[in-house]
Each structure stands twice: as C-alpha cells, then as structure tokens.
Amino acid sequence: MAFTTRRSLLFAVRRGDEVGWQEFYDMYKPLILLRGGDLRLNRSEREELVQLVMLAFFKSARTFVYDRSKGRFRDYLKRIIHNQACDLMRRRRDGEVSLESVAPQLEELPAEAEARWDAEWSKTLMDQAFEELKHRCNPTTLQSFDLFVRQGLPAKEVAQLLEIRPNAVYQHKARVEAMLREIVRQLDE
Amino acid sequence: MNDFPVEITSYRPIVRCGRGAYGTVWLVENGLGHRYALKIVEKDRLGDFWERELSGLKTYQRRVDRTKSHRNLIAIHHVELCDNFFYYTMDCADDAGGGDGYVPDTLAERIRRNGPLPWLDMLEIFSAMLEALDVLQSVGVVHRDIKPDNILFVAGVPKLGDIGLISSLSRTLSIIGTTAFVPPEILTGQKKTPDCGCDLYALGKTLYCAFSGNDAGEFPLVPPEALRRSYGRRFNKLVKRCCAETPGMRIRTTDEFRRLLYGRFAWQLDWRRLLHWTVWVLLLPPRLLVLGWRLRYCRLLPVLLFCIWLYGMMTRYTWLRQYGYGYRYVSPWHWPLMKQSMLEWYLPWYLPLAGYDHYDFIKKDARWVKRFGEHWWVTRKSYLSSKNPYIRDAIFATIEVGGPNEKGAVKAVKRLPFIAPGIEQSTPLRDEYLHELVFSGLDDRKLRADGDVEWRDGVMILSASRHGRLKYAKELPLRSDIQMSLDTEMFSGRIEFILTTADYIPPYGQKKPPDILLKRQVRFALNSDGRTLTFAEAIYRPQDAAEEDVRRFGAPKVGSLPAAGGFHRFRIVSVTEGIRVYCDDKLIWGTQLAFYGGYFELRYSGTGLRVGEFSIYDAKLVQPDETRTSRLRIP
Numbered sequence: 001m002a003f004t005t006r007r008s009l010l011f012a013v014r015r016g017d018e019v020g021w022q023e024f025y026d027m028y029k030p031l032i033l034l035r036g037g038d039l040r041l042n043r044s045e046r047e048e049l050v051q052l053v054m055l056a057f058f059k060s061a062r063t064f065v066y067d068r069s070k071g072r073f074r075d076y077l078k079r080i081i082h083n084q085a086c087d088l089m090r091r092r093r094d095g096e097v098s099l100e101s102v103a104p105q106l107e108e109l110p111a112e113a114e115a116r117w118d119a120e121w122s123k124t125l126m127d128q129a130f131e132e133l134k135h136r137c138n139p140t141t142l143q144s145f146d147l148f149v150r151q152g153l154p155a156k157e158v159a160q161l162l163e164i165r166p167n168a169v170y171q172h173k174a175r176v177e178a179m180l181r182e183i184v185r186q187l188d189e
Numbered sequence: 190m191n192d193f194p195v196e197i198t199s200y201r202p203i204v205r206c207g208r209g210a211y212g213t214v215w216l217v218e219n220g221l222g223h224r225y226a227l228k229i230v231e232k233d234r235l236g237d238f239w240e241r242e243l244s245g246l247k248t249y250q251r252r253v254d255r256t257k258s259h260r261n262l263i264a265i266h267h268v269e270l271c272d273n274f275f276y277y278t279m280d281c282a283d284d285a286g287g288g289d290g291y292v293p294d295t296l297a298e299r300i301r302r303n304g305p306l307p308w309l310d311m312l313e314i315f316s317a318m319l320e321a322l323d324v325l326q327s328v329g330v331v332h333r334d335i336k337p338d339n340i341l342f343v344a345g346v347p348k349l350g351d352i353g354l355i356s357s358l359s360r361t362l363s364i365i366g367t368t369a370f371v372p373p374e375i376l377t378g379q380k381k382t383p384d385c386g387c388d389l390y391a392l393g394k395t396l397y398c399a400f401s402g403n404d405a406g407e408f409p410l411v412p413p414e415a416l417r418r419s420y421g422r423r424f425n426k427l428v429k430r431c432c433a434e435t436p437g438m439r440i441r442t443t444d445e446f447r448r449l450l451y452g453r454f455a456w457q458l459d460w461r462r463l464l465h466w467t468v469w470v471l472l473l474p475p476r477l478l479v480l481g482w483r484l485r486y487c488r489l490l491p492v493l494l495f496c497i498w499l500y501g502m503m504t505r506y507t508w509l510r511q512y513g514y515g516y517r518y519v520s521p522w523h524w525p526l527m528k529q530s531m532l533e534w535y536l537p538w539y540l541p542l543a544g545y546d547h548y549d550f551i552k553k554d555a556r557w558v559k560r561f562g563e564h565w566w567v568t569r570k571s572y573l574s575s576k577n578p579y580i581r582d583a584i585f586a587t588i589e590v591g592g593p594n595e596k597g598a599v600k601a602v603k604r605l606p607f608i609a610p611g612i613e614q615s616t617p618l619r620d621e622y623l624h625e626l627v628f629s630g631l632d633d634r635k636l637r638a639d640g641d642v643e644w645r646d647g648v649m650i651l652s653a654s655r656h657g658r659l660k661y662a663k664e665l666p667l668r669s670d671i672q673m674s675l676d677t678e679m680f681s682g683r684i685e686f687i688l689t690t691a692d693y694i695p696p697y698g699q700k701k702p703p704d705i706l707l708k709r710q711v712r713f714a715l716n717s718d719g720r721t722l723t724f725a726e727a728i729y730r731p732q733d734a735a736e737e738d739v740r741r742f743g744a745p746k747v748g749s750l751p752a753a754g755g756f757h758r759f760r761i762v763s764v765t766e767g768i769r770v771y772c773d774d775k776l777i778w779g780t781q782l783a784f785y786g787g788y789f790e791l792r793y794s795g796t797g798l799r800v801g802e803f804s805i806y807d808a809k810l811v812q813p814d815e816t817r818t819s820r821l822r823i824p
Contacts, residue, residue, distance in 0.1 A: 135373065139408075139432070161413055
C-alpha cells in the first residue's frame with residue numbers, strides 16, 4: 001500500500017508496518033537527496049541524511065498525531081530534513097569542513113532550490129496520487145486512462161484493446177481526472 | 190562457501206542461490222551426486238519466525254508431501270534441526286544461467302529475460318499451478334507466498350516452491366508474504382485469516398506479471414502490446430477479476446480461474462489430452478499408409494484419401510455457403526449446392542451456361558463478379574447489376590433466385606424493389622435469344638377459355654363477356670415469348686395481358702416441400718374502340734398487396750395504335766431483361782421487372798374477341814459460337 005499523508009495511513013506508518021516504510025523510502029528518498037544537495041552536503045552525507053530522516057520520521061511518527069492546523073505535510077517533511085541536515089553538520093569533527101561547506105538557513109536557500117523542491121514534490125505527489133488512484137478506481141477505468149492519456153493512444157484503439165465502447169474511454173478520462181484532482185488536493189493539504 | 194555451516198556434513202555446497210528474509214538457499218550435492226536446494230533458516234536472525242517456518246514445513250510434510258505427492262509441488266527430501274538453525278533440502282530448479290554460473294530457472298527469471306511469456310507457456314504453467322493449488326486446498330492448507338520467484342522449473346516441469354509460509358486455513362497470522370501479492374484486506378488488517386482466495390489473488394498477480402512483463406506493483410497498468418492479441422485481452426480480464434479491490438468481486442475457485450484462463454479453449458483443459466489428440470491426428474496419415482500396405486490395398490489408398498479430401502472440400506464449402514447465407518435447412522449432401530460449390534470453387538472465372546441467360550452478379554463487399562444463369566442459386570444478399578445498358582441503371586436489388594423446377598429450390602424471398610422503367614422505345618430483343626416452340630394452336634387442352642367459344646375459319650371467337658378469360662393452363666418456360674393474333678377491329682372493350690408468377694417460400698428451418706405461394710402479377714391493359722388502341726393501365730401487384738401498394742406504370746410513349754386493319758400480332762416477351770409487349774413487332778410497352786416462369790392469361794371485357802393464333806416460345810440464350818440446331822427457329 002502506498003504511503004501518503006492521509007490520516008489512516010499515517011496510523012499504519014506508526015505501527016511500523018514494513019509496507020509503509022518501504023513505500024515511504026522509495027517515495028521520499030529522491031526528495032531527501034535533492035534537499036541534501038541544496039543544503040550542500042556531500043554524497044556520503046546525503047546518503048546518511050536519508051537514513052537519518054527516515055529514522056527521525058518514524059521515530060517521531062510513533063508519537064505523532066497528524067493535525068492539519070500544524071500545516072502541510074510537505075513543510076513538516078522539509079523541516080525534518082533540514083533539522084537532520086543541521087545535526088549532521090554539527091556532528092562533523094572539528095576542522096573537517098567540506099568544500100561545499102556551511103549549510104545555509106532555510107530562508108537563505110536560493111529560489112531555484114525551492115523551485116526544484118516544488119517540482120520534485122509535485123512529481124512525488126502525482127506518483128502518490130496515482131498509487132492511491134489504483135485503490136479507488138476500477139482497473140478497467142485506470143487502464144483506459146493510462147492508455148488514452150498517459151500513453152496517447154487513440155480512443156478507438158483503446159476501446160478495442162479493452163473491449164469497451166469508445167465513448168466509455170472519454171468517460172473514464174473525465175472520471176479519473178476528477179478523482180486525481182481530488183486526491184492531489186487531499187494529499188497537498 | 191565460507192558461510193556454509195560446518196554442521197551440515199551430508200551435503201557439499203556448490204553455490205549460494207539466494208538470500209531472503211527467511212534464510213539462505215544453497216545449491217548442494219549429496220554423496221551420490223544428486224543436486225538439491227538446501228535452505229538454512231537461522232533461529233537467531235528470525236526470532237520467533239523460525240518456528241513458523243518449521244511449522245509450515247511440518248504441515249506440508251504431514252498433509253501434502255506424504256499423502257498427496259504431486260508433480261507440480263516441490264518435494265521436501267530432508268529436514269534437520271541444529272542448535273542455531275535448521276535446514277531442509279528440496280528439489281532444485283533447472284539452471285537458467287547457461288555457462289555463467291547457476292541461476293535458478295524460475296518464472297521471474299524467465300520474465301526478466303524474455304519479457305511476456307508466450308500464451309501456450311502461460312497456459313501450461315498456470316494450469317499446473319492450479320492443479321497444485323487444488324492439492325493444497327484439498328488438504329486444507331494455503332501457500333500464502335505465490336509469486337513468480339516461487340514458481341520453479343524442475344526438469345522443465347513448473348512446480349510451486351517455497352513452501353515455508355504454508356499454514357493451515359484455520360490459523361490467524363500476521364502479514365507475511367510479498368506485499369504486492371497480498372490482498373489489500375489482509376494488508377489493512379481487515380481480515381486476519383488467510384484463505385484460498387489469497388492464493389488465487391497472488392496467482393492472478395503472477396499471471397499479470399507473466400502476460401504484461403510488468404512488476405506486480407504496477408497493476409493494473411498493462412502495455413498496449415500485451416493487449417493486441419485476443420489471449421492478452423482474455424488474460425487481462427482474468428487478472429482484473431482475480432485482483433479486484435473488493436473481495437466479493439474476485440474469483441473464488443480454481444475451476445473458475447481455469448475456465449477463464451482457457452476461454453474458448455476450455456475444452457482443452459487437460460494439456461495432455463490436447464497433446465494426445467494433436468499427435469493422434471498428425472500420425473493418422475502415416476498410420477493409414479501402414480494399414481493400407483498391410484492390407485495390400487496400398488494402391489487404392491491415395492484414391493481413398495483423395496475422395497475423403499474431395500468430400501471434405503465439397504461439404505465444407507457447402508456448409509460455409511449455407512451458414513454464411515442462411516440456408517440452414519439444406520443438407521450438406523445437397524447435390525446441386527455441392528455441384529455449384531465445386532464449380533464456383535474451381536471455375537470462378539467462367540461458367541459455360543449454354544442455353545441460359547446470364548447476369549453479372551456483383552457481391553456487395555468483395556466486388557466478386559460471377560456469371561450465373563437464373564436457375565443457379567445466388568445469394569440472398571447479392572447485389573445485382575448488369576452490363577446491359579438497358580437495365581444497368583434500373584436494377585439494384587437484393588434478390589434471391591431459384592429455379593422453379595429445381596427440387597428444394599429457394600426462390601425469391603425478397604422481391605425486387607420496383608423502379609420505374611426508363612425503357613427506350615426502340616429497345617430490341619437481344620439477338621442471342623433463340624426461340625424454341627413450346628406450344629402452338631388454339632384447340633389444345635392447354636388453352637382454356639371461359640364461356641362459349643365459336644370457331645369460324647380456324648379462328649377462335651370468344652363470346653362477349655364482362656369477365657372473359659383465355660388462360661394457358663401450363664406453366665410458362667423461364668423465359669417465354671407469347672405470341673397471339675387478336676382482331677382488334679372487331680372488338681370494342683378492354684384487353685388485359687396478365688403474367689403471374691408463383692414463388693415458393695418453404696417454412697424456416699424445414700426441409701419439406703414449399704407450401705406457401707407468393708404470387709406476383711403484371712397486368713397490361715389496352716382499350717379498343719374499333720378504330721384505335723389506347724393504353725389503359727399497367728400495374729404490378731404483389732400478393733395481398735393493399736391498393737396503395739399496387740404499382741402503376743405510367744403511359745408508354747408510343748401513344749395510340751391503329752386498331753383498324755383486322756388482326757394484329759401481339760407478343761408478350763418475358764425474359765430476364767424484363768417484360769415487353771410488342772404489337773406488330775413494334776414495342777409498345779416494357780418494364781424491367783423480371784419474372785421467371787409463371788402463368789399467362791388474357792382477359793377481356795366487351796364484345797366478342799377473335800383470336801387467330803396462339804403460340805408460346807421458350808426464349809433461350811445461346812453463346813455466339815454455338816451451333817444452332819434445326820429444332821430452333823427464329824420467329
């Protein structure tokens with residue numbers, strides 16, 4: 001099951017479910033690595049950052065109760081990454097300063113870094129949304145959407161492949177797009 | 190090799206095959222040189238889980254391996270408990286690595302190497318897995334870890350392996366197995382007790398991997414290439430049924446899975462049976478040869494085989510024609526149809542129909558031109574056109590033609606739609622028609638008149654009547670030329686020339702002779718006042734047609750004809766180009782309706798009508814190079 005910021009699934013993460021851990025790791029590792037690069041960590045430090053964030057997240061998730069008033073999950077995750085990166089740099093031995101050197105504060109990060117983060121987050125969000133869609137949607141509807149929208153096949157051909165009416169392909173497209181919008185909205189809040 | 194425990198002395202390690210959450214698997218060899226897969230389960234590493242593995246092994250040994258050993262289930266050969274671990278040996282998979290070291294031949298390995306599997310391989314593998322699941326279900330256990338990695342090929346036979354997670358149906362267990370192959374209700378904890386449905390779910394996901402080449406996590410997305418073939422679409426439907434989100438929508442039994450897996454090939458459920466019959470059919474010709482040789486009739490054998498082949502070809506095509514065109518009540522032995530099938534099959538370009546007229550029939554879709562005489566069967570769905578310029582623009586109809594005298598013939602079921610004739614005044618008869626005399630005379634019993642008849646100087650005088658009738662009692666030839674001499678100068682009243690055909694429609698699905706008559710009638714009427722002949726009416730009337738459905742032709746362009754001058758020679762020609770009426774060899778009226786055979790009668794109302802001559806000719810078409818015989822004469 002895909003890990004998302006939905007409340008019910010955070011319960012599953014807090015249980016230490018192997019499923020949630022693995023999905024979480026696969027999903028957010030690129031984001032953590034990206035953020036580590038923006039914070040000027042070297043390669044080994046970035047790998048370590050991934051582990052630290054994962055541990056920190058799941059450690060705190062045991063006592064974490066999701067509260068929407070606290071803000072969005074993306075900000076929460078960003079903050080955890082930044083804190084762990086700061087801890088990582090603090091633990092550096094004296095005199096061992098990386099060439100990429102001192103980590104800037106969150107506010108000091110260049111605008112391009114935020115844009116990259118946003119783009120990567122959107123991609124992650126869409127991946128999560130599509131994973132979530134698999135559980136909400138009829139397989140035929142999803143296949144129709146995938147072939148018609150994502151792979152760009154003509155509606156008539158999709159209808160032939162799935163043995164449905166061509167009109168249904170358009171209906172599936174509209175239906176899935178509406179569901180995707182709703183899921184993305186839920187995930188991003 | 191250093192990792193191999195020293196406590197295991199009975200087996201020599203060859204290579205380590207894999208390492209999983211539940212232990213390490215080695216390829217080993219015993220003292221006799223037999224190879225096995227040896228799985229080591231470390232107690233410390235697994236905590237309490239090793240007991241579960243051992244329990245599964247015991248269950249499998251107790252319920253399956255001893256009592257119901259099956260060719261599609263992996264066999265456990267030896268189990269031994271040590272201090273820190275326990276191990277067991279089982280069948281080892283074939284080597285798929287070639288010369289690059291041992292790689293177990295599993296379904297996952299095959300998918301990884303070759304992508305989606307051929308459908309016949311899939312049928313073989315999954316029917317074997319279904320048999321294995323049947324065995325497991327019959328003893329009340331579930332596998333719980335079916336996936337492509339756990340389907341092994343031992344000596345080419347697919348076997349369900351990794352039985353470490355096997356448990357009895359009644360046990361409540363936490364989530365184990367590979368998550369993509371575990372039903373969602375188990376993952377979410379809504380259901381605690383695994384059942385056979387979980388195995389079918391996992392098998393469905395495995396089928397998904399096999400036919401799409403994707404990972405199980407990508408379900409239900411399928412590449413379009415996998416759906417281009419019909420079996421791909423069938424597998425797609427099956428997978429969607431197996432792995433539906435709602436448990437109630439899923440396939441529940443192996444039989445249902447098997448039926449959907451095979452689709453229309455469900456009768457071939459037993460692969461060995463299919464193989465048996467395939468080999469049997471392939472070996473039949475050499476067997477027959479051997480038999481023929483032994484019986485010393487080997488010279489006749491080729492003839493016999495040829496006859497069988499010929500009959501097969503004839504009846505096959507006959508049946509195809511019947512079912513294609515809807516003639517379901519005709520036996521495959523129906524000789525005219527067989528004959529026609531053969532002619533069409535071997536002589537599609539020309540049919541020497543001497544003595545018959547021909548049409549050019551153009552099949553609707555195939556643009557398939559053939560020549561037929563009208564006594565030949567043509568399809569109900571044929572669209573008729575002709576190279577004849579006089580009817581080319583008029584006839585475009587759905588017709589069916591059958592000879593009136595042919596036994597079992599099917600005749601016009603759907604009539605020619607009427608199209609107003611655009612016949613030209615100068616339309617001549619075709620030169621190819623030769624006319625053979627069928628009937629001549631006035632006093633023959635075939636010619637019957639209502640009312641009193643007088644004879645004077647060889648002329649038949651029909652008495653004055655309001656409903657007078659002179660009828661030719663016999664059926665007309667298919668193409669007829671009816672000639673008569675009528676004295677219109679002495680007649681005042683109305684004359685009608687009536688042609689009637691009777692088409693037979695047999696009841697649907699019955700072979701018995703036709704008992705329904707469908708009559709059609711063309712009536713051409715003239716008025717005479719002793720000085721001129723004028724057109725009265727010309728109508729076409731199908732049987733039981735309402736008055737508004739009666740089609741009325743307009744007046745011909747010929748205008749009035751002089752009635753004076755005594756006898757006039759009338760000709761009513763009914764040929765395949767249509768029906769024409771001539772007066773003194775001058776065309777006075779025509780239609781492009783084609784009648785085949787039928788009956789003729791002359792009706793009149795008025796003063797006495799004098800008939801000087803009456804004869805009927807059979808209008809026959811001959812090929813231009815045909816020698817004319819003395820029996821034929823051109824009128």
